[in-house]
Amino acid sequence: MHNDSRLHAADPDEWLEAHGDALFRFAMKHLRDSASAEDVVQETLLAALQARDEFAGNASQRTWLTGILKRKIADLIRKRSREATFENDAQDGHGDSTELTACLFDQRGEWVVPQRAWGDPDAMFEQNRFWEAFTCCYDGLSPKLSTAFSLREFSGLSIEELCEILNISSSNCSVILYRARLALKTCLESSWFDNPMRRGPS
Amino acid sequence: MKFNISCQEASQLVSQQIDQPLSLMDSMRLRAHLLVCKACPVVHRNFKAIHQAGLKYALRDEAAGGACPGLSSGAKGRIAKSLRQEKGSGDTGQL
Ligand SMILES: [Zn+2]
Numbered sequence A: 001m002h003n004d005s006r007l008h009a010a011d012p013d014e015w016l017e018a019h020g021d022a023l024f025r026f027a028m029k030h031l032r033d034s035a036s037a038e039d040v041v042q043e044t045l046l047a048a049l050q051a052r053d054e055f056a057g058n059a060s061q062r063t064w065l066t067g068i069l070k071r072k073i074a075d076l077i078r079k080r081s082r083e084a085t086f087e088n089d090a091q092d093g094h095g096d097s098t099e100l101t102a103c104l105f106d107q108r109g110e111w112v113v114p115q116r117a118w119g120d121p122d123a124m125f126e127q128n129r130f131w132e133a134f135t136c137c138y139d140g141l142s143p144k145l146s147t148a149f150s151l152r153e154f155s156g157l158s159i160e161e162l163c164e165i166l167n168i169s170s171s172n173c174s175v176i177l178y179r180a181r182l183a184l185k186t187c188l189e190s191s192w193f194d195n196p197m198r199r200g201p202s
Numbered sequence B: 001m002k003f004n005i006s007c008q009e010a011s012q013l014v015s016q017q018i019d020q021p022l023s024l025m026d027s028m029r030l031r032a033h034l035l036v037c038k039a040c041p042v043v044h045r046n047f048k049a050i051h052q053a054g055l056k057y058a059l060r061d062e063a064a065g066g067a068c069p070g071l072s073s074g075a076k077g078r079i080a081k082s083l084r085q086e087k088g089s090g091d092t093g094q095l
Helices: A012-031 A034-050 A061-083 A098-104 A121-125 A128-139 A143-154 A159-166 A170-193 B007-019 B024-036 B039-059 B073-090
Strands: none
Touching: A012 A034, A012 A061, A012 A143, A012 B039, A012 B073, A034 A061, A034 B073, A061 A143, A061 A159, A098 A170, A121 A128, A121 B039, A128 A143, A128 A170, A128 B039, A143 A159, A143 A170, A143 B039, A159 A170, A170 B007, A170 B039, B007 B024, B007 B039, B024 B039
């Protein structure tokens, strides 16, 4: 993290050098497409350039730029959700949910397999292999699930904001997030928790 | 509406609760279910861990050999150029 307290020189080349890669990676986690991610990073830096007088020196430059980037990402997804219907299940492809719930629950809605505790999350987050598994599982989500999950969890949007951006009802929003979490949980359990290599001696 | 809910419904409420407060009725249903069910309290913790993981993942920088490299040099060049143009056109009066 950069700790510059102000944009003294407001040199755009410097922002690009110092923050471009991080902004790009943040955008990639939402959009999963490098051309779109490059575009939003460019728009972000241009917007930052125009608004540089508004930058309050008490926030870090990275935080300020990330805030602008979040808005640009949301704008892009909002626009896309209005062009193609987000609710269209036919576009989901594999890995989505109606089948997943059918595998996980019996007809009475009980879990088919026993649920196992994962242990201490903080210890888990220390492990690089956990993040490899998380990345892999997240990348496996359908675009619909990953878009909703990313806006909610990575950008930290409220459920109201999320529904508005995706142009869907609030209950639908909750269901999509539920499916995303269920898919991630299932994937993590098979790729990380069932893997005996995952921990050092314990 | 019935009071007793299935694990499927309970896990859905667990997820919903991460995003917004539940209605009083749903929150009572969920609490009652979590008291009698062995599996769902575990799922509750696991969903919360996924939520925390999501927050961390967003800001995680996998620069060191991670799956996602940064901007390509081509993209960097394009962006730098557009910034310089913008700066050149809007810079009157600064400094
Ligand atoms: Zn249960």
